[in-house]
Amino acid sequence: MNASSARIPLSKSQKAARKSKTISFIILFIVCLLFLFPFIYLVGTSMKTPSELVNKPLSIFPSWGNFTFEHYWLFLNSDNHGRIDNLPIWMINSLVITSLQVIITLIVDTLAAYAFVFFKFKGKNVIVAILLISMTIPGVIGTTPLYSLYVSIGKATGLSDVVLFTLHSVNNGVEATEYIYLYPYLWMIFPGVSGVFNLLLIKNFFESIPKDIVESARSDGASDLTIFRRIVLPLARSTILLVVLFCFVGSWNDLLWPTLITSGHPLNYTINVALVNYTGGVSDWSAKGAQTAAAVFSMLPILILFLFLQNKMIDGLASTGVKR
Amino acid sequence: MAEGTIKEHTEAGEILRRYGLAVLFVAPYLIFFVCFTVIPIGMGVVISFMDYNPYNVGAATFSGFKNYGYLFNPDSMVAKLFWPAFGKTMAFDLCAVPCILIIPLLLAILINTQPPGYKIFRAIIYLPAVTSITVTGIIFSSLFAGDESGLINALFHTDIQWLNEGVLRWAVMLFVSIWWQTGTNFVILSAGLRDVPKPLYEACEMDGGNKWTQFFKVTLPNIKGQINLCLFTTIIGYMGLYGQPTVLYGSDNQPNALAPDTPMIMIQQWLNDPTFAKRTGTLSAVAVVFGLLTMLVTLIEKVATKERKRGDKHERQFRSYTSF
Numbered sequence: 001m002n003a004s005s006a007r008i009p010l011s012k013s014q015k016a017a018r019k020s021k022t023i024s025f026i027i028l029f030i031v032c033l034l035f036l037f038p039f040i041y042l043v044g045t046s047m048k049t050p051s052e053l054v055n056k057p058l059s060i061f062p063s064w065g066n067f068t069f070e071h072y073w074l075f076l077n078s079d080n081h082g083r084i085d086n087l088p089i090w091m092i093n094s095l096v097i098t099s100l101q102v103i104i105t106l107i108v109d110t111l112a113a114y115a116f117v118f119f120k121f122k123g124k125n126v127i128v129a130i131l132l133i134s135m136t137i138p139g140v141i142g143t144t145p146l147y148s149l150y151v152s153i154g155k156a157t158g159l160s161d162v163v164l165f166t167l168h169s170v171n172n173g174v175e176a177t178e179y180i181y182l183y184p185y186l187w188m189i190f191p192g193v194s195g196v197f198n199l200l201l202i203k204n205f206f207e208s209i210p211k212d213i214v215e216s217a218r219s220d221g222a223s224d225l226t227i228f229r230r231i232v233l234p235l236a237r238s239t240i241l242l243v244v245l246f247c248f249v250g251s252w253n254d255l256l257w258p259t260l261i262t263s264g265h266p267l268n269y270t271i272n273v274a275l276v277n278y279t280g281g282v283s284d285w286s287a288k289g290a291q292t293a294a295a296v297f298s299m300l301p302i303l304i305l306f307l308f309l310q311n312k313m314i315d316g317l318a319s320t321g322v323k324r
Numbered sequence: 325m326a327e328g329t330i331k332e333h334t335e336a337g338e339i340l341r342r343y344g345l346a347v348l349f350v351a352p353y354l355i356f357f358v359c360f361t362v363i364p365i366g367m368g369v370v371i372s373f374m375d376y377n378p379y380n381v382g383a384a385t386f387s388g389f390k391n392y393g394y395l396f397n398p399d400s401m402v403a404k405l406f407w408p409a410f411g412k413t414m415a416f417d418l419c420a421v422p423c424i425l426i427i428p429l430l431l432a433i434l435i436n437t438q439p440p441g442y443k444i445f446r447a448i449i450y451l452p453a454v455t456s457i458t459v460t461g462i463i464f465s466s467l468f469a470g471d472e473s474g475l476i477n478a479l480f481h482t483d484i485q486w487l488n489e490g491v492l493r494w495a496v497m498l499f500v501s502i503w504w505q506t507g508t509n510f511v512i513l514s515a516g517l518r519d520v521p522k523p524l525y526e527a528c529e530m531d532g533g534n535k536w537t538q539f540f541k542v543t544l545p546n547i548k549g550q551i552n553l554c555l556f557t558t559i560i561g562y563m564g565l566y567g568q569p570t571v572l573y574g575s576d577n578q579p580n581a582l583a584p585d586t587p588m589i590m591i592q593q594w595l596n597d598p599t600f601a602k603r604t605g606t607l608s609a610v611a612v613v614f615g616l617l618t619m620l621v622t623l624i625e626k627v628a629t630k631e632r633k634r635g636d637k638h639e640r641q642f643r644s645y646t647s648f
Contacts, residue, residue, distance in 0.1 A: 017437070020437045021437050021438070021439045021440075022439070024434040024435070024437045024439045025439035025440060025441075027434055028431070028434050028435065028439060028442070028445045029445075031431065031445075031449070032444075032445050032448040032449065035448050035449055035451070035452060035503065036448055036451075038452075038460075038463045038464065038467065038503065039451070039463075041463065041467065041475065042459070042462070042463045045466065053473075054473065057473045057474065057475055057478040058475065058478045058479065060475075107352070108352045108353045108356060109353060111349045111350070111352060111353065112349060112350050112352070112353035112354070114349055115345075115346045115349035115350045116350070119345070119346040119349070121343055121346040121347075127350070127354070131357070134357075134361055134362070134365075136619065136622070137365060137615065137619070138560070138563070138564070138614070138615035138618040138619060139564075140564060140587075140588065140591065140611050140614055140615050140618070141364075141365050141368040141369070141608075141611050141612055141615040142360075142361060142364030142365040142367075142368055143364075143368075143591060143595075143611065144368055144371070144591065144595065144604060144607050144608045144611050145363075145364040145365075145367035145368045145371055145608065146360065146364040147378075147595045148367075148371070148376070148378035148604055149363075149364070149367070149378075151378040151379060151601075152378045152379075152381050155378075155379065156381075190356065190359075190360060191360040193356045193360070194353075194356040194357045194359070194360040194361045196357075196361075199353065224345055224349075249454050252456065253454075253455075253456040253457065255456070255457055255458065255566065255567050255570070256566050256567075256588065256592060259592060259596070260592060260595055260596060263596040264596075272456050272457075272458050273458075275456075275458040275459070275461075275462065276458050276461070276570060276571060278462060288466060288473075291462050291466075292462060292463075292466070294462075295458075295459045295462040295463070298456070298458070298459060299455065299456075299459055302454050302455070302456075306447075306451065306454050310447045310450065310451075311443065311447070313450075314446060314447065314450055314511050317508070317511050317512065317515075
């Protein structure tokens with residue numbers, strides 16, 4: 001790169017670069033150990049036997065030969081402390097809500113972005129300006145009315161009483177019937193779709209596609225729907241993947257809104273909301289194993305996504321970060 | 325004449341076709357946007373001037389500035405709940421926001437020297453940012469558990485009640501926030517650093533600038549856009565602090581509606597408590613005031629970081645999306 005530079009200063013700067021690389025490596029290595037430690041602790045704790053959980057708080061991993069998967073088995077199998085036996089249902093809730101939200105967001109956002117970039121129509125700039133302004137208005141102003149709408153519409157239309165599934169269970173000899181309602185799902189999926197950030201991300205990418213491509217396809221008689229599906233979408237594959245990731249992580253980890261919506265409907269909880277009941281410095285150490293196992297279980301989808309796509313995700317976030 | 329009308333017809337048809345298609349493409353997104361962003365925000369402002377109960381919408385009446393009056397009357401319950409919560413959040417943000425900007429910046433500078441394995445380091449530092457706050461809460465509330473079974477207490481042979489009400493709990497929250505949210509800013513800042521033109525550093529070195537002058541005269545001005553972006557999003561995020569105090573609490577301070585930790589928690593508790601439903605108008609006034617205060621803080625941030633001279637490319641892009 002610096003072919004024109006003189007030789008001696010180059011080797012000097014190379015030496016300096018090597019030195020700073022070594023120092024960075026050492027510091028980053030330590031920092032990364034600190035960043036990883038909580039995860040290692042989490043996994044280690046989830047595999048400890050109940051007696052080791054209480055007696056050996058200092059050891060991160062269970063002692064040799066004492067690894068156990070009983071906590072994982074317990075919450076998948078039956079009730080451990082009467083609290084987390086619904087974990088598989090909550091996991092399915094999260095998966096359904098998140099994937100539907102991602103799919104609807106993608107369809108709606110790509111269509112709108114296409115219109116904003118490749119169509120000329122009156123009021124386009126006004127709409128984009130309104131979208132941008134809305135990003136600076138704190139969402140908290142809308143939270144209360146949105147929840148009020150959820151309550152009033154549900155009550156007025158009777159939708160809030162529509163039961164999707166009925167679950168019968170026998171707990172300590174007491175028969176119980178619990179319901180999974182349809183209405184909260186709708187309100188957990190749809191509001192997230194209105195986010196402006198993902199739309200802008202896609203719109204920005206579409207703007208980088210040469211207009212000539214679209215124009216010439218149009219003059220060849222291709223319909224806009226064909227151009228959208230055959231030309232624009234394939235070109236935007238990596239941006240779309242990025243939006244999928246952002247949307248997935250955002251929806252999966254959302255806490256406040258699902259807490260509001262599912263309040264009073266425990267079977268409608270997302271896994272994130274459900275696990276809030278197991279946080280806090282409560283000294284019930286016998287439950288620690290089940291808690292940590294549940295936490296590991298709830299992390300799996302995000303972790304799988306992250307392991308496969310982290311490079312793309314980080315690069316994408318980095319390159320689009322400034323364009324927010 | 326006839327030819328002209330035919331041409332006009334096809335032109336009109338073409339415009340209609342194109343226009344109709346544009347509406348078809350934009351409409352789905354706009355419906356979501358209007359339903360779940362515009363209407364709630366508008367309603368929020370309107371309801372704040374009303375006596376409003378979502379369970380009995382018909383009985384709503386306008387009440388002028390009564391709801392805002394409560395908020396500024398030091399003897400009312402609303403003021404007694406909101407202002408301390410707001411104060412606590414602001415005090416926490418004054419400590420947390422600089423930390424969550426400076427630590428990622430330092431790490432980004434280290435990673436920018438590209439030591440061996442820097443992609444792995446990058447992924448590890450970013451990993452906590454995709455972890456949900458509940459999993460984070462489960463990990464750290466057992467690390468900081470108040471009895472001798474907490475790892476930190478066991479390690480230092482102490483018996484400190486980390487998570488009980490007080491400064492200590494907020495310090496733990498700060499620590500957790502740094503671990504949890506360093507990643508996003510780190511990735512954005514390191515991308516900014518990567519794009520700083522190398523010749524600028526060489527020129528600075530030629531002119532006899534040492535590392536510090538390089539940092540302040542070359543690095544910082546060139547990533548100003550990214551720094552502003554991180555500052556803006558971090559401030560917004562931490563004004564609406566919700567997750568950390570929700571998941572980190574001790575056995576003696578279970579969440580209760582009489583002393584919310586932050587304004588967002590207060591709003592969530594009121595909404596989920598049907599006995600507060602008749603105070604929805606008051607809560608909307610709280611949300612509007614809180615939203616305006618958030619905007620005020622971001623405005624101050626913007627004025628404070630406003631560049632005297634023309635900004636660079638990223639700066640302008642950023643501005644065009646965030647400042648209105």
